[in-house]
Amino acid sequence: MKEKRTLMLPGPTPLPQKARIAGANPMIGHREKEFDLLMEEVVEGLKYVFQTENDLLVLTCSGTGGLEASLSNTLSRGDKVLSLCTGAFGARYASIAQNYGLQVERLDFPWGEAVDVDKVKEKLEEDDEIKAILMTHNETSTGVVNNPKPIGELAKEYNTLLLIDAVSSLGGIELKTDQWGADVVVTSSQKALMTPPGLALVSVSPKALKAGESSDLPKFYWDFKRAKDRYDNKSQTPSTPAISVMYSLREVLKEIKEEGLENVFKRHKIVAKAIRRSMEAIGLELLVKDEIASKTVTAVRLPEEVSYQKLNKRLKERYNVYITGSKGELQGKVFRIGHLGNVSRSDILSTISAIELTLKDLGFDLELGSGLKAAQKVFYEEERR
Ligand SMILES: Cc1ncc(COP(=O)(O)O)c(C=O)c1O
Structure with a gap:
């Protein structure tokens, strides 16, 4: 039944048979060559789906961990962020920022409606202290899709970071990470990527990495720099990753590439x-x-x-x-x-x-x-x- x-x-979404079978592969050590190859294939496959040349980090946690990391790695205590809220997940992103001691300017839109780009521009025009814009690409609580492209243009014009929650969109709805100027994009394994829960996948632009150099918010397990260094030097992750989920993800990413x-x-x-x-x-x-x-x-x-x-x-x-x-x-x-x-x-x-x-x-x-x-x-x- x-x-x-x-x-x-x-x-979580249904697993394709190939993903289920791959998830049952025998366990390997995450400091072995076999793992390095798995990791490299997963990262390359993800870059295709994210449409990015940016660094692509594989974090062992659900999407929320990735969202926390997007803030703790790019911002500092007391920094001001503009949080675009079109529903429960926009509000959640704002709460995470608040918990990290950031000054959160919330721009709320009625539930069931999308972000009004003019209002975002107005806000950025009147406040030149905003360091980052937080947006939810696909607001899962209402079924509204927000367009990151014009927000990316504004982020560029006003020199702020653009952090995107793409947890329920990436791999299902177009998101041109590089072309649209998204500095950090976060998704998780259990949605359009059709794998079990357990991974957050995060793209990080050079601008976000640069901002990270002066960031003083606490971080360790999801430290972007540690993750990037370990990957650049060894094609590995700093801590033990969810290897079985990665096996599944590798198969799914191959299928996505094949389908186009x-x-x-x-x-x-x-x-x-x-x-x-x-x-x-x-x-x-x-x-x-x-x-x-x-x-x-x-x-x-x-x-x-x-x-x-x-x-x-x-x-x-x-x-x-x-x-x-x-x-x-x-x-x-x-x-x-x-x-x-x-x-x-x-x-x-x-x-x-x-x-x-x-x-x-x-x-x-x-x-x-x-x-x-x-x-x-x-x-x-x-x-x-
Ligand atoms: C838009 C959005 N953001 C964040 C989350 C939280 O993700 P997770 O449950 O993987 O932590 C969800 C989960 O449904 C979501 O749809």
Whole structure:
């Protein structure tokens, strides 16, 4: 039964078979030649997905560790940062900064909307002490995608660092790290990279490394300099890494390269469109408008007559379909469907079908098959393009 679960979460995501098998490889020592080769292949594969020539660090922790490291390695006590918040994860990044003793200027946007670039410019214009901009590329709590490109231009114009939380986007939604001027980009293994949880993957620009030279915030385990030096000299990590996750990641990165990033992004766009059109056809309201909609996660407003708990429980028990709710002000108001990484069109179709049946069972008036038909139309038309 468990093998058959349809995991439609915004992470952890389903593992491709190759990743699962690779994860069961015999253990090796992390000071052996075999490990060095594994590490080099992982780093090269990641550089392709990050679209970067910057240093690429492999940290053993979840995404949050990478976010902490992005701050502790580039900033100093009392530095001012501009934190762009479009939901729970933007707020989380701001909290981490606060905990490190940084002065946090929060720029909040309504949940379900994207960053307003003009407001960011205004802020940078009136305050020349801002050392770094913190942004969430894909706000997982709402399903909004923020565009890093214009923010990168502003970071350049106002000479600040740009630190990006790309935990739920990298490998699913385009992020041109170098072209768009992102100084630190953080993602984690368990989302669009389709591997088990356990790694944060972080790109670091020369500008961020330079800023790090004068940084006085505490760091040791996730010290960028230690990680970079060890890799540059030995192709290794300073401490024992999650070797099994790296085995899986190496396989996934090969597959991504084979498919081609453009095709990977296109695949995500199509499934996101299928989910969105199907939810509307069922008669549900989407939280976010098309122009800023995430390609990896979709938030759907719950109809009044259906509680999230009941929907979630029944989907799991009857259909083995796993979705999730949201946080903060959206708690109990929306459900979210993750559609990133190793999610197939048939997973999408069976999820839609299960949602229709469950909603109908729970008293929401809908025409069975309406959502399915809308998604089929998206897939059908896509084949004919
Ligand atoms: C945008 C974003 N940032 C940060 C995190 C936290 O990542 P982790 O749970 O890997 O620490 C998540 C997790 O869902 C996320 O979606």
